[in-house]
Amino acid sequence: MLKLEARPQPSALWSYGSPILALLLTVVIGVSMFVALGKDPLRGLEMFFWLPISSPYQVGELLVKATPLLIIALGLAICFRSNVWNIGAEGQYIIGAIFAGGVALLADKSTGAWILVPVLLAGVVGGMVWAAITALLRDRFNANEILVSLMLVYVAVQLLSYMVGGPWKDPQGFNFPQTKTFEAVTRIPRLFDGSRVSIGVLFALAGVLAMWVFLFRTRAGFAQQVGGLAPAAARYAGYSSRRALWTALLISGGAAGLAGALEVAGPIGQLTTYLPAGYGFAAIIVAYVGRLHPVGMVFSAILMSMFYIGGEMAQSRLGLTKSLTGVFQGLLLFCLLACDTLVNYRLRLGRPGRT
């Protein structure tokens, strides 16, 4: 019988090794699934791991999807590090997009490029407002933030559906639930010709740097995390848990809102009911697979983006469905959590405690 034996110190080796082992396990399960479905597993691997990096254009597409994932995950990592369970980033992303879209709709032919600043700021504010509801209810009413933030996702989806089907519906849109296409001036500028990569990537990278400095080089960042690691120690040191709660939720809400703004004014260019793509949920996995570390999450965001593109490729070229993406995302998190046991425990045969 296998037994777990607690390690005196968490294993540094396994804390890096575990995401890699988890990815290998996910690939093994994925390959078995392809075989079971009667599809060529090599073609499957090609869809997920080679095609997304096979040409400069595809790499660009990879970055287009990795950008919102990384921005949202950076905020979520601050939440998870401070033991605040915000799992409603999807809702904050949607509200951010609605706010940003509302500002973008105000632009007309004569508007200058300055409109981009209020568009992005509106996104951040929108996400913050939505996250603030969760923070307020947790702070004032002790309401569980997992359930509240998640319920607010469903509310946000309905709000979006109301806005694009009612007040903001495009009169020339053949009754489709969507707004008119935004003016070109509100479009997030692209970095290169021939690729959809926008300056959003720069925001994401700046976010990585900002988070690294905040977490590891500032007193506020330290105080933020102590509450998550050792609540009693944080109280003793006089670090406010309420402050940590609000900081975590406002930062992650703002980040998710920014991602929503970049998406709606970037690749999409209008508000539609197709806006929610599950980035808010996938970012939870990005945060964990990236070890809640800013640099680690760069890699995991790219990996998760590969899953998205691989799913689309498998749909168009292998006749499978795009939902394969969700299967592999969930599997990866499962495998990661199982492998993470190795960080804190040694596996032993026989009875525990014997040397």
Add this chain to the structure above:
Amino acid sequence: MDSYALLVAATLNAGTVLALASLGLLINEKVGIVNLGAEGMMLCAAIAGFATVVHTGSDGLGFVAGVAAGAVLGALFGLLVIWLNTNQYATGLALTLFGGGFSAFVGTGYVQARMPERPSFAIPWLGDIPVLGPALFRQHPLVYLTVLFALGLIWFMYRTRAGLVMRSVGESPESAHALGYPVRRIRLLAVVVGGALCGLAGAYLSIIYTPLWVEGMVAGKGWIALALTTFATWRPARVLLGAYLFGGVTMLQFHLQGIGVQVPSQFLTMMPYLATIVVLALISRNPQWIRINMPASIGKPFYPGS
């Protein structure tokens, strides 16, 4: 009058889905395990049950498939959380994300599928009573069985020795372990039973309640069921009442649309979610009250000898 009878009937119907799932989650939480994977288990059970009925034409086999799907996923969750000491919240989330993707993947071919026609479930004589008949006595048998199950659970938890052991595992796994009870096995059993009940709820949803399969059709009912255990301060009778209350809120939107209330449908659809938030805030307002009622070891791992 008849429209109110139908509202009551629809409320019981919708409440049954929530009640089954929430009673399952209650059993989990009574031994100290929070399973955020309810939504994912219900989705997988919904497609398992639906597909089975489409292929075999038998509701019974459909329910068995749904229960099995829920139990298997519950066991997987339990092994990770209880034996590998993974974080309960993160593991539950993984289950929900996986369940959402997996059910959508498996269910692609069933989106247009139709169920065989069903005979009426009306009970002879009782079903013909005016008003009361259509309100109460034309339900699927599972609606009544759910009430019986809740009563049975109350008896089990508070009147039997096994129920006492189960509650003690949730209150203090260390003491239960010291007394020689197999804490981890009891927890696993509770998690599997809880998963099976979530599976039954998911199967009822796709086989009887809607009855059809759409991606993501559980639409937050798993999460509302999770919130219900807190509303009910972990008492089965209150879980049942809360489930019917929320079933009523879900159904009210169709009733309001029916009688011509001029509110955009999106705001009516929001109601159950908003109601969950409001009630959760009201109930949780007093931390003392929650602490007294909540199983003490909830969310905490227990590993003997560590």
